[in-house]
Amino acid sequence: MATFSELINSDKPVLVDFSAEWCGPCKMMKPILEKVKSDLGDSATIIKVDVDKNQAAANAYKISGVPTLIVFKHGKALWRQSGVVQAEQLKSVIQQYI
Numbered sequence: 001m002a003t004f005s006e007l008i009n010s011d012k013p014v015l016v017d018f019s020a021e022w023c024g025p026c027k028m029m030k031p032i033l034e035k036v037k038s039d040l041g042d043s044a045t046i047i048k049v050d051v052d053k054n055q056a057a058a059n060a061y062k063i064s065g066v067p068t069l070i071v072f073k074h075g076k077a078l079w080r081q082s083g084v085v086q087a088e089q090l091k092s093v094i095q096q097y098i
Contacts, residue, residue, distance in 0.1 A: 008072035013097040014045045018068040026067045035087040
């Protein structure tokens with residue numbers, strides 16, 4: 001399995017959803033992320049990171065609230081937003097980096 005840093009060093013955009021089991025809005029992101037994934041296919045990668053299980057990654061990117069979404073490409077954070085983001089907005093953000 002690839003490490004977090006290997007995943008975000010991809011040539012294609014990687015959307016990381018920092019979330020937690022106990023977080024209500026995080027649960028709302030699941031169908032949104034599934035829609036974005038089905039619309040974008042293999043042109044982008046979407047991964048979910050549980051902040052309680054991956055505190056090093058959460059600390060490295062100063063995640064203070066969940067959900068926090070970050071788009072990475074070549075290891076650089078290019079876009080970041082906390083809270084629920086609708087599918088169309090998320091898709092247009094990711095498409096800028098494809």
